[in-house]
Amino acid sequence: xxxxxxxxxxxxxxxxxxxxxxxxxxxxxxxxxxxxxxxxxxxxxxxxxxxxxxxxxxxxxxxxxxxxxxxxxxxxxxxxxxxxxxxxxxxxxxxxxxxxxxxxxxxxxxxxxxxxxxxxxxxxxxxxxxxxxxxxxxxxxxxxxxxxxxxxxxxxxxxxxxxxxxxxxxxxxxxxxxxxxxxxxxxxxxxxxxxxxxxxxxxxxxxxxxxxxxxxxxxxxxxxxxxxxxxxxxxxxxxxxxxxxxxxxxxxxxxxxxxxxxxxxxxxxxxxxxxxxxxxxxxxxxxxxxxxxxxxxxxxxxxxxxxxxxxxxxxxxxxxxxxxxxxxxxxxxxxxxxxxxxxxxxxxxxxxxxxxxxxxxxxxxxxxxxxxxx
Numbered sequence: 001x002x003x004x005x006x007x008x009x010x011x012x013x014x015x016x017x018x019x020x021x022x023x024x025x026x027x028x029x030x031x032x033x034x035x036x037x038x039x040x041x042x043x044x045x046x047x048x049x050x051x052x053x054x055x056x057x058x059x060x061x062x063x064x065x066x067x068x069x070x071x072x073x074x075x076x077x078x079x080x081x082x083x084x085x086x087x088x089x090x091x092x093x094x095x096x097x098x099x100x101x102x103x104x105x106x107x108x109x110x111x112x113x114x115x116x117x118x119x120x121x122x123x124x125x126x127x128x129x130x131x132x133x134x135x136x137x138x139x140x141x142x143x144x145x146x147x148x149x150x151x152x153x154x155x156x157x158x159x160x161x162x163x164x165x166x167x168x169x170x171x172x173x174x175x176x177x178x179x180x181x182x183x184x185x186x187x188x189x190x191x192x193x194x195x196x197x198x199x200x201x202x203x204x205x206x207x208x209x210x211x212x213x214x215x216x217x218x219x220x221x222x223x224x225x226x227x228x229x230x231x232x233x234x235x236x237x238x239x240x241x242x243x244x245x246x247x248x249x250x251x252x253x254x255x256x257x258x259x260x261x262x263x264x265x266x267x268x269x270x271x272x273x274x275x276x277x278x279x280x281x282x283x284x285x286x287x288x289x290x291x292x293x294x295x296x297x298x299x300x301x302x303x304x305x306x307x308x309x310x311x312x313x314x315x316x317x318x319x320x321x322x323x324x325x326x327x328x329x330x331x332x333x334x335x336x337x338x339x340x341x342x343x344x345x346x347x348x349x350x351x352x353x354x355x356x357x358x359x360x361x362x363x364x365x366x367x368x369x370x371x372x373x374x
Contacts, residue, residue, distance in 0.1 A: 041218070048191035049228055052091075055186060056132040056145050061086035069123045073357050075371050076310050079119055080110045087152050087179055088145065091232070092125050093117065094176065098233040106235040109172035144189060151264060152179045158267075159260035161294055166285050174253055177241040181257045184225030184242070188217065205271045206262060210246045222246045248276075255283045267298040312373040313355045321348045323374055326365040 065082040068074060083089050090110060097113035098106050107113045114122055132145040159178040163171045188195045199212045213220040226243025230236075237253075244254040245261065259280040266272045281291045314322065317338070324334045331342045338345075349361065358364035368374045 044191040045187065045219075045224065048187040049231055051190045052183075052186055052228065054130055055088050055091070056130040056141065057086045057088035057092075057126075058145060058149060059131040059133045061089055061149075062126050062129060062131055065089060065126045066123065069119050069126070074119060076111070076114055076119075077371060079114050079122060083110050083114065083122065084156075084175055084179065085153075087149055087183070088129060089126065090176065090179055091183075092129050093122060094234060095232045096121070096125060098235070101233065103236075106233070108170075108235045108237055109176060111172050144186070148182065148186065151268075152182065154264040154267060155179075155181060155257070155260045158263045158294070158298065159256050161297070162256055162260060162263075162284065162286070165290055165294065168253075168256065170253065173237065174256055177238050177245075177253055178257050178260055180225065180229065180238070181242055181245050181261060182221060182225065183228055184221030184223065187224045187228060188213070188219075188221055192217065205273050205276075206246065206265060207248075207273060207276060220246065248279075250280065251283050255280055259284065263295065263298060266295065310371055312368075312371075314352060314368070314373065318348050318352050318355075319368075319373065321345060322352055322364060322368055325349070325361050326369070326374055 061082075064085070065079070068078050068082045071078075083093050093110060093113050094107065097116045101107070107116060117125075132141060134143065134146055156175055156178040159174050160171060162168075163174055168174065185195075188199075192198070198216055199209060204212065210220045210222065222243055222245055226239045229239035229242050241253045241257055244250050245257040247254065247258070250258045259277065262272045262277050262280070266277075277291065278288065281287070286294075312319065320338060321334055324337060329337075331345050334340070335342045335345045340348075349364075352364055353359070356364050356367045358367055365374070
């Protein structure tokens with residue numbers, strides 16, 4: 001992507017008060033030159049919104065999703081994890097799941113989207129999505145998809161870690177909002193080829209960058225991202241978080257995303273403002289000690305949380321038997337603890353293998369653990 005072009009400023013550089021200000025026509029009292037510039041600004045953004053329909057997934061992400069869906073007895077949790085590994089896949093699945101839905105029917109999570117669409121529909125989406133490969137750059141987006149994905153995933157993992165710290169319950173929705181939090185930047189990159197050179201200057205904190213956007217463009221990527229999310233038919237709860245994630249007074253889920261974004265910048269050696277981080281952390285009920293703990297853990301790779309998405313096909317007694325088997329106990333020990341005969345324990349294990357499609361105890365334990373049943 002070229003960084004030589006100069007960003008064309010709209011006539012008014014003030015931040016719009018709400019999303020309806022994007023592309024809004026000036027009043028009749030405005031001069032013709034001013035009207036022309038503002039309408040040109042709106043057209044740029046509208047063309048960029050349309051261009052995002054073709055934003056590509058990484059070819060590796062699509063391949064992995066298709067491989068997961070092709071497995072026998074595939075778990076919904078595995079499909080969800082594969083979709084959430086790539087922003088373009090997530091966008092495609094969430095858009096289709098919410099297509100034509102009324103306000104009360106809209107889906108806020110990838111879990112809900114996959115359950116509504118079925119694995120077969122997700123496979124069809126993945127087969128049609130455009131792809132990008134680092135070594136074969138033919139998408140017209142240069143390295144943007146890969147760089148965007150890396151920051152989105154870093155923010156999502158950090159947001160989930162923060163959510164675990166305070167016991168936040170809407171973690172599946174937080175996954176969507178944190179992965180999509182910067183989607184407005186893609187719009188601005190497409191609308192203004194000089195956006196990166198003009199706005200994302202070296203040594204600037206996230207707060208300074210967003211003020212630079214407002215000064216240069218009259219809008220910021222958070223506001224633009226919220227508008228785009230609504231155009232896609234995503235629920236207001238998602239659009240509002242994207243829209244507010246840079247607000248100094250952000251609270252709730254927007255505060256999770258704001259702090260996670262700052263921590264992701266910190267983890268990659270980019271400048272951040274310590275005072276802003278502490279203020280945002282306090283809005284979430286986190287003090288300096290908890291924030292230091294999260295910051296210390298950032299460089300290490302943490303295993304993703306296990307989700308219980310698919311209903312467990314095992315009875316309570318069968319789960320008890322398998323749990324003890326996973327602890328290394330033999331049939332006699334299990335029978336004694338559960339007040340059963342060893343032959344009954346063997347019968348339970350035979351039924352467990354059949355229900356899970358496992359060939360032995362090790363595979364049964366592995367399947368049940370991966371799917372969150374143990």
